[in-house]
Amino acid sequence: MQNIFNFSAGPAMLPQEVMQQAQEELINWQGLGTSVMEVSHRGKPFIEVAEQAEADLRELLQIPANYTVLFMHGGGRAQFSAVPLNITKSSDLSQHLVTGQWSVGAEEEAQKFCRSSIVAKSKEIEGKMYVPKQDEWSIAEEPGYFHYCTNETVDGIEIDWVPKSQSGKVPIVADMSSNILSKPLNIEDFGIIYAGAQKNIGPSGLSVVIVRNDLIGFARKDTPAIFNYQLQAASGSMYNTPPTFSWYLAGLVFKWLKAQGGLTEIARVNQQKSQVLYKQIDATGFYSNNVHNEYRSKMNVTFKLSDESLNEVFLKQAESNGLVALKGHRAVGGMRASIYNAMPLAGAQALADFMKEFERKNG
Numbered sequence: 001m002q003n004i005f006n007f008s009a010g011p012a013m014l015p016q017e018v019m020q021q022a023q024e025e026l027i028n029w030q031g032l033g034t035s036v037m038e039v040s041h042r043g044k045p046f047i048e049v050a051e052q053a054e055a056d057l058r059e060l061l062q063i064p065a066n067y068t069v070l071f072m073h074g075g076g077r078a079q080f081s082a083v084p085l086n087i088t089k090s091s092d093l094s095q096h097l098v099t100g101q102w103s104v105g106a107e108e109e110a111q112k113f114c115r116s117s118i119v120a121k122s123k124e125i126e127g128k129m130y131v132p133k134q135d136e137w138s139i140a141e142e143p144g145y146f147h148y149c150t151n152e153t154v155d156g157i158e159i160d161w162v163p164k165s166q167s168g169k170v171p172i173v174a175d176m177s178s179n180i181l182s183k184p185l186n187i188e189d190f191g192i193i194y195a196g197a198q199k200n201i202g203p204s205g206l207s208v209v210i211v212r213n214d215l216i217g218f219a220r221k222d223t224p225a226i227f228n229y230q231l232q233a234a235s236g237s238m239y240n241t242p243p244t245f246s247w248y249l250a251g252l253v254f255k256w257l258k259a260q261g262g263l264t265e266i267a268r269v270n271q272q273k274s275q276v277l278y279k280q281i282d283a284t285g286f287y288s289n290n291v292h293n294e295y296r297s298k299m300n301v302t303f304k305l306s307d308e309s310l311n312e313v314f315l316k317q318a319e320s321n322g323l324v325a326l327k328g329h330r331a332v333g334g335m336r337a338s339i340y341n342a343m344p345l346a347g348a349q350a351l352a353d354f355m356k357e358f359e360r361k362n363g
């Protein structure tokens, strides 16, 4: 049984039921006497798994028929390059909203393949990080695509509104690596959605890409074949050997999500989990969070102790209470509790209780 709560930002915890099922069928999958890792991706048993995973993902996210789902290699970052390679010419402009570490990374990578510009950056207003709304952006020219990150994993900033193209022609591209499947989405607001798997989907290395069909077929001639959306779409994401075990495990996670009641239900639990923690953070001045209420992440709750000399003790005692991986990203310091879909409410509650007790003893 689980005796720790793992708050790792990624690779992150997976649902316990999923891990148990994977363990039970690890060496004798579907009575075949082999693991799912040891069979051909082109054989019937694996094709069924692959197709079922896509069908379940489509059902969970209500993905319309004019969107293609790709299971690709290279995690989230591979798409930083794949997006410009597939939908721009080098003279095109990519436009970026920069709100933290990951959207910075996407913009820097795009610079290698096309021109790029930044419409706005997150900024501090009265000590709280805020994301400028679209009417505050500076836009000089219509870009080939617009890119943003819906949840900044390091900075704990989540954006719930979706930018709109004024002309209706600019594809909105979203890096959803750390909050995909955490709540219902309107897929039609987006041209391309992508996510590295290791936060809310499954093992690392896999990327899930949801791309509107009219954006497929424009890859540059020098695009590496495995990154080419058209080739991957035409081959059912099997242009080369896909990460089969990750795809299988993602399929188990999608089934688990359906059993939880789908995305409306998981969103309700995610809301509760984050509320429990932010309430504890806001209770007194002992802890603090530096994100404007509207942008507080429901997946990565960042916080600082007012007395940072207590950081080491906090982490040590948390760990001896079974609350692990709470150290904030090295770039921002402090603490970070990542509470993706797989984290039960009891985990968030246990952390909030620990924080309260720690404050009582040290406050």
Ligand SMILES: *Cc1c(COP(=O)(O)O)cnc(C)c1O
Pocket: 010, 074, 075, 076, 077, 078, 102, 149, 151, 152, 153, 175, 176, 177, 178, 196, 197, 199, 204, 205
């Ligand atoms: C983790 C993460 C990535 C990078 O994923 P890799 O699989 O390591 O390439 C990109 N974007 C966001 C928002 C992330 O959280």
